[in-house]
Amino acid sequence: MFHRKSCIAFLAGLALLGQALSAQADLPDFTSLVEDASPAVVNISTKQNLPDRGAASSRMLPDLEGLPPIFREFFERSIPGMPADPGRGRQQEAQSLGSGFIISADGYVLTNNHVVAEADEIVVRLPDRSELTAKLVGADPRTDVALLKVEGKNLPTVKLGKSSELKAGEWVLAIGSPFGFDHTVTSGIVSAVGRSLPSESYVPFIQTDVAINPGNSGGPLFNLKGEVVGINSQIFTRSGGFMGLSFAIPIDVAMDVANQLRTEGKVRRGWLGVVIQEVNKDLAESFGLERPAGALVAQVMEGGPAAKGGIKVGDVILSVNGKPIIMSADLPHQIGSMKPGTTAELMVAREGDRKKLAITIEALPDEKEMLSSNEGSGAEKSSNRLGVRVAELTAEQKQSLDLQGGVVISQIIGGPSAMIGLRPGDVITHLNNTAIDSVSTFTKIAENLPAKRSISMRVLRQGRASFITFKLAE
Structure with a gap:
């Protein structure tokens, strides 16, 4: 009996050892990759x-x-x-x-x-x-x-891969010089692809958990085939050191930029000419969408591609050339990668319908920011329901802001306007999906707003527009 129990325990131990060895064998071996790739780093x-x-x-x-x-x-x-x-x-x-x-x-x-x-x-x-x-x-x-x-001949080079084929969960490896320690090798997995960061709206970053530190910047990110799929660029940190959140520029994006710099000396990227914002649950409800998705157009630049192609304020851009816009940040990624002069087919949601618009993409201009003074004059009225006092825009203000209508806030009384962060000088152009052409129109719409339902308001502040939502009590 004793021998039988010992035999069973021995066999169980062998099984566990076999599993451990098998798991170890499944881990990637980077030695050949590093030997082949290092000379070009x-x-x-x-x-x-x-x-x-x-x-x-x-x-x-x-x-x-x-x-x-x-x-x-x-x-x-x-x-x-x-x-x-x-x-x-x-x-x-x-x-x-x-x-x-x-x-x-x-x-x-x-x-x-x-x-x-x-x-x-x-x-x-x-x-x-x-x-x-x-x-x-x-x-x-x-x-x-x-x-x-650099001047040289027959220099070692890296193999270039396709970052578009990269998937979350894949093994990746970085070689660089963190803190001056040349050719340091670190590895990890792809945590996410197409990640947007506030600092760079034109880069769909590759997020990894590869250890990246100062000095790694500019170094290559390899896949298991030994191909470069990204350029290690930045980390998210609260301490100044690595915290498990690293971001790499996709090599597809980097090579497009490099080729333009090499042949033209500058980079030309696509431009749509809109200011957009995220569609949250309340905005989706306000615009009659089934779920939060797409990019909400808060402002259309005068004379830009969007204005020429028929895009309007309040449109929600759902796709570009058939590719869905899941988050608003997807739109700059897609438009920016397009060559100026090409035509893009946009699917937009407008007043409960779907419309296809053909837009000719133009080159992103160097300067497109315009700041204006928004102090109004003329007839004023108050909306006690919204807690705000508004005035008519002057003809000069309408011209400088490129507006046909709208009202400017002269005073915040309290209530919903104070809670959603409105300020004197803000210009309200739309309320509850309706364009505001005068103070009387604004007050009439404000007094008839429904209670306990998401209501949208388009506000222009220092030349930049955005939609905000709020709900009124009974």
Whole structure:
């Protein structure tokens, strides 16, 4: 009996050991990938010359030569910009460190814009410790991509993959120089794709849990095939260090930018000419949508592609060329990747119907922000129900804001207007999906608003429009 129990325990142990070994065997082995890819991953260091403050500092202090050695040494070590030689200032330099990777045998290198921004000197160091001076071909701050060029022949290059085929849950690997430790390898999985960040509306980021730290910026993110699928760009952190949230620029986006920088010296991206916002549950209910989805058009730029193509304020853009807009941030990703001059088919929800609109995409202009003063004059009336006092817009204000109607808030009395954050100077152009053409129209609609139902209001503040929702009590 004892032998039988021992045999069963032994067999059970073997089974558990087998499972453990099998699980270990299922983990990826990155050694070959690292050996093949590392030669094309480089360290990037930059120098920026700063104004020389040494001479100015020395004029404010006594002649160091007249001081005892112990005090002279103290001043030289302790005071920034203090030259050892009182007759000569010391050149000030700011240095930064990052990573990059070679994409062509003749010396084109990809990295982040923030790694090389404002640099007076850029040095690329290869794995064999040889150093090459790099020239900045071009940079695109909107995507944080920069293209460098070094002089060389038959340089090692990375293999490029397709970030569009990347899926959440896949293994990925990063090689870079965190804190100056060259060719550090870290791995993890893809946490999400198409992630939007407030700082970059034109990049559908790859989110991973790969350990990324200062110095990794600009380095490659590889898939298990050894192909670059992204450029490690930034992390989310509250401590300054890695917290499990890393973001990479998709290589498809980066290469499109690099090719434009290489051939044209600048990047041209698509522009629709609208200000959009997210559709939440209350807005979806207010606009008669089955569920929150799409991008709500809060403002249409005068003379822009959207205005020419018939898009109106209050439209909800549901898809572009058949591809759904799940979140509002999906729209800039899709439009920005389109070439100016191409035609996009947009499906929009308008007043309970679906409409298809053909829009000719134009190039994103450099400047499109317009700030205006919104102080009104003329007849004023109060809406006690909304807790606000409004006035007519002057003809000059309508012209400067490109409005046919609307009212400007002159005073916040309280109630719903105070609760939803309205301010004097805000211009109300729509209330409950109805355009406001005068103060009398506004007060009439306000007094007949339904209770306990989501109500939308379009507000223009400093030239920028947005929709807000609220509910009225009985």
